[in-house]
Amino acid sequence: MGTVRGCEIPEDLMYNVENNVWLRKEDDGSVTIGMTSYACALAGQIVSYTPKGAGKDIKKDKSAATVESGKWVGPLKSPVSGTVLSSNDEVAKNPGLINKDPYGSGWIAKLTPADFAADAADLKTGADALAAFEEKMAADGFGGC
Amino acid sequence: MSAADWVVVDTGLRPAHEHMALDMAFMAACAAGEIANCFRFLRFEPSALVGFHQSPEQELNLAYCTEHGIAVQRRLTGGGAIIFDPQQLGWELVCRRSALPGGDMSSMARIICEAAARGLGHLGIDAQFRPRNDIEVEGRKISGTGGIMDGEVVLFQGTVLLDLDIATMLRVLRVPAEKLDAHAIASVGERVTSLRHLLGEAPGLAAVEDALLQGFTEHLGMRFVPAPLPQAVAERLPAALAEVTAPEWLGMQGRGREWMPQKSAVLRVPGGTLRAEILLDQFGNRLRQVHFSGDYFVQPRRAVVDLEAALRNIHLDDLRNVVQAFFVEREWDGFGLLPENFADVVQRAAEAQS
Numbered sequence: 001m002g003t004v005r006g007c008e009i010p011e012d013l014m015y016n017v018e019n020n021v022w023l024r025k026e027d028d029g030s031v032t033i034g035m036t037s038y039a040c041a042l043a044g045q046i047v048s049y050t051p052k053g054a055g056k057d058i059k060k061d062k063s064a065a066t067v068e069s070g071k072w073v074g075p076l077k078s079p080v081s082g083t084v085l086s087s088n089d090e091v092a093k094n095p096g097l098i099n100k101d102p103y104g105s106g107w108i109a110k111l112t113p114a115d116f117a118a119d120a121a122d123l124k125t126g127a128d129a130l131a132a133f134e135e136k137m138a139a140d141g142f143g144g145c
Numbered sequence: 146m147s148a149a150d151w152v153v154v155d156t157g158l159r160p161a162h163e164h165m166a167l168d169m170a171f172m173a174a175c176a177a178g179e180i181a182n183c184f185r186f187l188r189f190e191p192s193a194l195v196g197f198h199q200s201p202e203q204e205l206n207l208a209y210c211t212e213h214g215i216a217v218q219r220r221l222t223g224g225g226a227i228i229f230d231p232q233q234l235g236w237e238l239v240c241r242r243s244a245l246p247g248g249d250m251s252s253m254a255r256i257i258c259e260a261a262a263r264g265l266g267h268l269g270i271d272a273q274f275r276p277r278n279d280i281e282v283e284g285r286k287i288s289g290t291g292g293i294m295d296g297e298v299v300l301f302q303g304t305v306l307l308d309l310d311i312a313t314m315l316r317v318l319r320v321p322a323e324k325l326d327a328h329a330i331a332s333v334g335e336r337v338t339s340l341r342h343l344l345g346e347a348p349g350l351a352a353v354e355d356a357l358l359q360g361f362t363e364h365l366g367m368r369f370v371p372a373p374l375p376q377a378v379a380e381r382l383p384a385a386l387a388e389v390t391a392p393e394w395l396g397m398q399g400r401g402r403e404w405m406p407q408k409s410a411v412l413r414v415p416g417g418t419l420r421a422e423i424l425l426d427q428f429g430n431r432l433r434q435v436h437f438s439g440d441y442f443v444q445p446r447r448a449v450v451d452l453e454a455a456l457r458n459i460h461l462d463d464l465r466n467v468v469q470a471f472f473v474e475r476e477w478d479g480f481g482l483l484p485e486n487f488a489d490v491v492q493r494a495a496e497a498q499s
Contacts, residue, residue, distance in 0.1 A: 019296060042249045047431065047458050048198035048223070050398065066197065071224035071278045071291035072250045073197045093429055096460055141247015 002126075004133045007038040007145035010103055014123040016079040017132040019061065022103065023079045023123060030085055031116065033064060033078060034107040038133060040099045041145040043069040049095040051087030051109055058082060060119050064109045067095065080119035082111035151182045151240070152372035153358065158231055161192035161218035166385035168221045168300060170378045171239040173385070176298045179377035182240035184361070184369060186354055189229035192216040193317050196224045196291065200398040203405040209316050219395055222291035222302055224278065225434075225457070228317050232309065232339075234353055236261070237302035245299060246365070250292070254278050256365070257301050258290055264360020265305065268353065270343050275454065284447030285338035305357070306339040307347040321407055321422035321436045332438065336450050404428045406499030412490040416482030417441030421490040430461045435491055441482050448477045452487060461495055464488050 002011040013022040020039035024032045048068035058064050063075035087109055091097050098106035124132050156167055164187050174180045193215055195204050201217055204226040210217050246256055258274040265272035275281040280288035290303035311333045315325045322329040341347040361367045409422045420439040423432055435456045437449050455471050465488045472484040
């Protein structure tokens with residue numbers, strides 16, 4: 001598990017660092033996306049979650065769900081274009097799961113990607129992702145998780 | 146213009162849907178890099194605004210709104226439902242994140258609220274930031290705020306109550322009160338205040354606007370230049386208007402009122418009789434609003450109001466920890482009333498039949 005300023009950043013996932021989202025390619029070709037632990041630390045305790053419904057087409061870098069923490073609302077932008085397969089019913093009932101387990105049970109959406117190879121070219125992983133998050137945290141003036 | 150320069154745009158008195166559409170258009174224009182950092186003033190024709198994730202049916206008395214010509218709209222920002230009429234001034238910042246001090250979203254909200262509070266202080270009131278996102282005067286809320294962060298674009302907005310019609314507010318908003326009588330109005334009056342109430346008369350709009358801008362200049366070094374509505378915003382307005390007037394926008398959260406019942410419980414303990422009225426989001430098991438009343442004495446009095454604010458929107462599982470932490474952090478005397486009594490009566494209310 002990689003760590004940047006105390007925030008866990010698993011090195012086996014792919015990231016859109018600017019939008020602070022992770023992506024995991026599943027064996028069946030679908031992708032799972034979610035908020036990074038850094039995004040959770042910035043946001044604080046998440047109290048609401050409104051996902052796009054199954055079957056909805058989402059363009060790359062457009063909102064797959066909206067979350068709210070402490071009166072702040074923010075979209076979670078999908079790192080790839082695709083069609084929503086499912087949203088997370090457990091997170092809908094308890095949005096705090098996103099904070100507790102952002103890379104596991106707190107996932108945000110599952111999608112069937114439209115052109116994974118093309119969209120994934122822009123994503124970072126491994127040491128590249130860690131370095132990019134360090135740069136982003138410095139630019140954001142973030143002290144640490 | 147330098148990075149410290151902000152344009153001030155007064156979009157004036159408009160119906161709620163136009164202001165919501167303007168929020169969208171400002172954000173889109175900012176994201177496209179086509180406008181400078183903006184400070185906007187806005188006033189509303191009579192309206193009730195729910196927070197982005199709220200259900201109008203759960204939060205508002207829709208029949209009353211229809212009957213009295215009160216428009217219902219959904220904000221882009223979070224937080225709870227509010228009423229607006231021309232006696233409230235809205236203010237907001239739309240900018241790139243880099244235009245504000247760094248840190249997490251909580252600290253960003255704090256510093257913006259501190260700037261607004263400092264500005265309101267120039268009107269002769271002792272305005273202070275109250276976590277999480279309110280500005281208060283001696284324990285009474287005078288400004289609520291909320292924000293949205295979309296990528297690198299931030300919109301953070303607040304209200305200033307020049308005056309407030311509490312009776313109408315109680316009829317429009319769903320509040321955890323036993324009944325809407327003089328006692329309920331007085332109870333809200335202990336929690337909310339207005340410039341008119343504090344100063345004897347409401348100052349002019351221009352004076353309030355100037356004071357706010359002065360606060361942001363002093364606290365954050367912003368310099369302001371008046372400007373008309375930017376062309377890049379005006380161009381995006383028709384599409385935004387279409388979005389906020391489509392049924393899907395207001396219907397985005399349509400959960401029924403049965404999912405958010407009002408419940409109550411009474412606890413009789415050596416420190417007195419403590420009653421809790423709550424609105425409980427049963428879908429998420431979350432306390433949406435808590436109101437304490439009864440026969441007890443707590444010093445300082447504002448501790449109870451502050452506790453109500455601290456309990457807003459928390460998960461029921463976190464109730465005891467939040468109450469415990471709340472009382473550990475402050476000096477107070479319950480004259481026999483204990484912290485766990487507050488947690489107990491809320492828990493009982495949550496478990497009661499509605």
